[in-house]
Amino acid sequence: MSDLNGKRVAFLLTDGFEDSELTSPWQAVTDAGATAVLVSPADGTVTGKNGHEQAVDLAPAAADATDYDALVLPGGVVNADKIRMDESAVAFAKEFFAQHKPVGVICHGGWILTEADVVTGRTLTSYPSLETDLRNAGATWVDEEVHVDNGLVSSRTPDDLPAFNDKLVEEIGEGEHPGQTV
Numbered sequence: 001m002s003d004l005n006g007k008r009v010a011f012l013l014t015d016g017f018e019d020s021e022l023t024s025p026w027q028a029v030t031d032a033g034a035t036a037v038l039v040s041p042a043d044g045t046v047t048g049k050n051g052h053e054q055a056v057d058l059a060p061a062a063a064d065a066t067d068y069d070a071l072v073l074p075g076g077v078v079n080a081d082k083i084r085m086d087e088s089a090v091a092f093a094k095e096f097f098a099q100h101k102p103v104g105v106i107c108h109g110g111w112i113l114t115e116a117d118v119v120t121g122r123t124l125t126s127y128p129s130l131e132t133d134l135r136n137a138g139a140t141w142v143d144e145e146v147h148v149d150n151g152l153v154s155s156r157t158p159d160d161l162p163a164f165n166d167k168l169v170e171e172i173g174e175g176e177h178p179g180q181t182v
Contacts, residue, residue, distance in 0.1 A: 004034035004172055007069040012039045012060065012089055012112070016078025019048035020158045021106050025072050028165035029172065039063045041086045049076050060088035065095035070172040075107025075127060084115040094118055102171040104153040106164055110134055123147060124154035151176075 009029045011022060026036050040046050040056045047053050065071070071093060083089050094116035096103050105113060110126040111133065113119050120138030124147055131141045146155045146163040153171050155164035 004029060004032040004069075004169065007034040007172055008067065009034045009036050009070045009072060009172060010039050010063065010065075010068040010092075011036060011072045011074065012083065012093060013046060013074050013076075013079050014040050014042045014082050014086070014089075015047050016076050016082065017046065017048045017074045018076035018079070018107055018158060019050040019052040020161060021074035021076065021109070022048065022054065023052060024158075024161045025074070025104060025106075025165055025168055028169055029070075029072075032169045032173075034069070034172065037068070039089075039092065041083070041089060049078065060086060060092045063088075063092050065092060065099055065101065068096075068101070069175065070102040070104065070168075071096040072168065073103065073105040073109035073112060075105075075109040077108050080108035080111040084112040090115045100151065100176045102151045102153065102168070102174070102176075104164065104168040104171070106155045106160070107157055110154065113137075122152060123149045124152060125156050126154060127156055 037057045039058050045053050097118040107127045114137040123140040125144050134141045145160045146167050153167045
């Protein structure tokens with residue numbers, strides 16, 4: 001497994017996230033030595049759709065992508081629909097693409113990327129119901145367990161978490177991707 005000592009990884013989400021899509025990648029990056037930080041517009045704690053609660057470290061308006069080495073966007077329909085309507089969260093996510101940093105997105109997490117207008121010319125996967133949204137936003141959608149496109153790691157569902165976590169840790173370990181476009 002990659003050594004992520006000294007790396008900082010932001011997880012951007014709000015209430016209604018898919019529990020395992022937060023907890024599993026969180027454990028993968030912290031087990032590899034990274035520091036994980038929960039960024040959310042929610043006050044105090046966030047609660048997943050299956051009841052997992054976790055403390056919020058920082059609001060998106062106070063977060064700066066330059067302070068992090070990567071971003072993870074968990075899914076969950078309610079989370080993904082709410083977070084994409086938060087302007088500070090969208091701006092925060094977009095900055096990772098502008099700074100050519102690795103981004104991991106799973107399930108419905110891709111909705112915020114359509115709001116941030118960062119998928120044009122990209123190839124990614126997601127929960128199948130996002131296929132049309134991603135294509136309409138300019139992406140090429142593929143039905144794969146995990147897909148990596150120049151630092152953008154994407155997966156479909158919690159079943160894909162083992163492959164997603166492996167590629168996420170690998171991409172964070174590799175660092176910035178200068179060919180990545182906004």
